[in-house]
Amino acid sequence: MSECDPIISFLLNEKVVSSADLESLSEKRKQTGESLLSLLKRAKMVDEEQLARAVAAVNRFEFVNLSPDMIDPIMAHLISQELANRYNAIPFKREGQQLLVAMSSPLDLRARDEIELKTGYHVIPVAATPHAVQHAIHFHFDVANVTKQAIASMRLKGDSSQDAEAGQDASENPFGAGDNPITKLVASLIRGAIDARSSDIHIEPQATELRVRYRVDGMLQRAVDVPVSAQAEVISHLKILAQMDISEKRLPQDGHITLRHEGQEYDLRVSSLPSIEGEKIVLRILDKNASRWSLDDVVTSPEDCRKFRELVANPYGMLLLTGPTGSGKTTTLYSVLQLINTPQRNIVTVEDPVEYRLAGITQVQIKPAAGLTFASALRSILRQDPDVILIGEIRDLETAEIAISAALTGHLVLSTLHTNDAAGAVSRLVNIGIPPFLVASALLGAVAQRLVRVVCPRCKQACTPEPHEQELLQNHLRGRDASNLVRGAGCHYCHQTGYKGRKAIYEILPISSKVRRMILDGAGDTPIKDQAVSEGMQVLRTSALNEVLRGVTTIEELMRVVDLKGE
Numbered sequence: 001m002s003e004c005d006p007i008i009s010f011l012l013n014e015k016v017v018s019s020a021d022l023e024s025l026s027e028k029r030k031q032t033g034e035s036l037l038s039l040l041k042r043a044k045m046v047d048e049e050q051l052a053r054a055v056a057a058v059n060r061f062e063f064v065n066l067s068p069d070m071i072d073p074i075m076a077h078l079i080s081q082e083l084a085n086r087y088n089a090i091p092f093k094r095e096g097q098q099l100l101v102a103m104s105s106p107l108d109l110r111a112r113d114e115i116e117l118k119t120g121y122h123v124i125p126v127a128a129t130p131h132a133v134q135h136a137i138h139f140h141f142d143v144a145n146v147t148k149q150a151i152a153s154m155r156l157k158g159d160s161s162q163d164a165e166a167g168q169d170a171s172e173n174p175f176g177a178g179d180n181p182i183t184k185l186v187a188s189l190i191r192g193a194i195d196a197r198s199s200d201i202h203i204e205p206q207a208t209e210l211r212v213r214y215r216v217d218g219m220l221q222r223a224v225d226v227p228v229s230a231q232a233e234v235i236s237h238l239k240i241l242a243q244m245d246i247s248e249k250r251l252p253q254d255g256h257i258t259l260r261h262e263g264q265e266y267d268l269r270v271s272s273l274p275s276i277e278g279e280k281i282v283l284r285i286l287d288k289n290a291s292r293w294s295l296d297d298v299v300t301s302p303e304d305c306r307k308f309r310e311l312v313a314n315p316y317g318m319l320l321l322t323g324p325t326g327s328g329k330t331t332t333l334y335s336v337l338q339l340i341n342t343p344q345r346n347i348v349t350v351e352d353p354v355e356y357r358l359a360g361i362t363q364v365q366i367k368p369a370a371g372l373t374f375a376s377a378l379r380s381i382l383r384q385d386p387d388v389i390l391i392g393e394i395r396d397l398e399t400a401e402i403a404i405s406a407a408l409t410g411h412l413v414l415s416t417l418h419t420n421d422a423a424g425a426v427s428r429l430v431n432i433g434i435p436p437f438l439v440a441s442a443l444l445g446a447v448a449q450r451l452v453r454v455v456c457p458r459c460k461q462a463c464t465p466e467p468h469e470q471e472l473l474q475n476h477l478r479g480r481d482a483s484n485l486v487r488g489a490g491c492h493y494c495h496q497t498g499y500k501g502r503k504a505i506y507e508i509l510p511i512s513s514k515v516r517r518m519i520l521d522g523a524g525d526t527p528i529k530d531q532a533v534s535e536g537m538q539v540l541r542t543s544a545l546n547e548v549l550r551g552v553t554t555i556e557e558l559m560r561v562v563d564l565k566g567e
Contacts, residue, residue, distance in 0.1 A: 006058045011050070048129045052104070056127035061106045066092070066132040068139035075099070078119045081141040081191060082262050087111035088133050090140065091119070098122050104130035138492070142192070182233045185226070186241070190268070190283070192223060194261050196495065199285060203238070205231055205278030217453045217502050218326060221495065235272075235279050242270035250274055257283075264288075269353070286355055293335035298328075300503060301543075307508045308447075312336055312414075317444035318407040320394075322419040322428075328451045328504050329416045330355065333390060336414060337361060340388060349390035350377040366392075374399040382406060391415040397433040404434055407442040420563075421540065422446040422509035423529040426519055440511070440519040448507040448540055450561045452553045455486050456494035460551070463487045469555040484551045503552070505543040505561075 012019065049065075056063040064070070071092040076084075078099070084090050089103040089111055099121035103111065106125035116123050189212055193201045198214035205211075210226040226234060239246045242255030257268040269284040299305040311319050319336075321329040334356065341347060341360055350364045352374070357363065362384075364377050374391060375398040381389060382402070393416050394400050407413040419428050425446035429439045463485050465473060488498025509515070509532045518528050533539065544558045 007051075007054045011054055048131060052127050052129045056106070059107060061125060061127045063127045064092075064102055066102045066128040066136055068136050071102075071136055071140060073140060076136075076140040078121075079115055080118075081137070083114065083118065084137045084141065085262065087114070088130055088137075089115065090133055090136050091115070092126075092136075094121065095124075098124050100124050100126050102126050102128040102133055102136065104128060104133050135492075141188075182230070182237050185230070186234060186237050189223070190259070191261060193283075193285060194266065196221075196223075197501075201281075201283040201285070203234070203281040203283075205235075205275060205280060207277060210234060216495070216497075217499055218451060219453075219497070221497070231278055235281060238270065238281050238283075239272065242268075244270065244272065249279055288357070293331060293338050295335045295339045298332055298335040298504060299506065301506070303538075304506045304508060304543075307445075307510065308336065309339070311445045311508075311510060312340055312412065314412065314444050316407060316410045316412055318403065318413040318415070318442045319444050320425045320446045321414075321416045321449055322422060322425050322446060323416075323449040324418065326451075327449050328502075329449055330392075332447075332449060332504065333414050333416070334358065337388070337390060340412075345387040346385055347388040347390070348381045348384060348386045349392070350374055350381060351390070351392035375402055378402040378406070382411075386411060388412045388414070393417070394429075394432070400429060400432050400434050404429075404438050404442045408438070413442075420448070421525070421529065422448040422507045422537075423525040423532065424448075425509075426528060427525050436519050436522055440516045443511050443519075445508065445510045447509070450505050450540060450544070451502045452505055452544060452547060452557050452561050453499035454501045454503055454552055455554060456488040456491060456498055456500040458493045458500075459489040459491035459498065460486050461489055463554075465555055469559075472559070473555065484549060485555065486551045487554045487556070498554075499557070503547070505540060505547060507538065507540045507543065509537055 053063050055061075071090065072094070075091040075094055078091050079089075087103065087108060087110075088105065089101050089108075091099050091101045093100040099115070099119055101112075101115055101123050103125050104127075105111065106127045112123045112125060189201065189203075193214050196214050196216050198216050199218075200215040202213040202215070202220065203210065204213070206228075209228050210231045212223045212226060213220045214223045215221075236246045239253070239255070241257045244253045244255040252274065253272045255270040255272075257270060259266055259268070265288040267286045267288050269286065271282045271284075273280045273282075295308060296305060299308055321332060323329055337347060337349075337358060341358070343360075346362075347360075348362045348364065349358075350366060352366045354363045354365045364372075364381070366372050366374055366377055374393075374395065378389070378391065378399065379402065389403075389406055389411055391399065391403055391413065394403060403413050403415060417425050417428050419425050423446070426439060426443070429443075430436055465485060488494060488500075490496040490498045494500045509529075511519075512532075512535055514535070515528055515531055518531060529537075529539075541562050544553070544562045547553045548555055548558050
């Protein structure tokens, strides 16, 4: 008899499944060797609540239909969010020295032992569905709820003047589990941002409150408002953690915080800026483990990926990525570097700043105050026998001249420019002061890039375009099918935005012999773009429209990212 038999018997007795159901799965069981329970779940003959009730009944655990309002917030926070997530368990009630803990796996002895060790109470496991426990954890460890509790603790304590000083001990571990309400509050703001996949945290003093916003998928979202009474303590605590001068409030400062969250390492770049209401703090979140990019994962279009591979297969020349700040240019360049990073190549980068460490590649951080600029760093790099050079950004004539010279003397040069489209990279180099014949000789290709938000897979639904959207589509569809249009309704998973994650779209302009001749003749952006389109280049508008028609993103997002009327 297998260990699953009592549960199967319970499901049969409760008429959740029938003998006929089990017989229909017996043949598949012989073929795959899977348990009946696994097959029942895969066939959706039992749901998670029915299974949780069966496990509880067979093992003589109480089952609770858990909801967030059943849980005492003080009990919930007896353990950390990390511990709650790791075991999908949350304390919800205390009876004397016994702590009732809702668990999706009540038989997990390790989880029970660790919770007992952390809390000092005897744990009584209570069965609940995995989804219900996850929902309760999210609710009670939500940044807004933690903030409210921290503020309440401050008021009860009545001695917040010592909080900033107390935070000095937390500089090595900003997630320290102390009782200090400011420490808890700052930790919850950072933890909430990481859990929300935020790239930046904005902490902004206002007249009546301290506003906290997260940048998620390129868009700022309001996270929580902290009472203005806590403003000085929160900002001082952050500056202590970032090893900044807390007494200097008149000048901008920079610092950084290194921390671990749920087993991952993060580096937070901290910047302060004096304003009329106080110091604004912005924290850039960098995942130190996100150091391996695959070009196939970043450039998801097979055709675009092929074009990238063809361009960087050249032993020398220059490839330029263009687009506004925050359009993912650096990530794409890093994925290209990872593609060509072999022991046979010497790859050197010069960046401002170096955001991610790449194994096997020499990375140089420019320091203008010490005289190390892009141009001076490049001169030194060229004496280091490089095969590939990545320049964070071409900003001036001196840097552009050295980059072009390197591309013409046997080096593969990768860099970025701020232009609206791929063809604009040519005119930008010419306007900087590079002669057209040098541009034509050195340039392998130019790539314009944008990031579009992806519709949330959990709340995605079919939609009909609005009249103004329909009008725009008619101008660009040219008879193509528009029946697969979707939008996100907004749900808990995507924080009611309707989007989850982003993907890159590209406009790739290879420098063909005809385009090279046009550059030599001094042609403008529009003729060069038209020639590239006639040779098969897909413009940003078309790339974005393809993603809309495939149900990946929305017309609204297309309109936000691409200037349809201007194209």
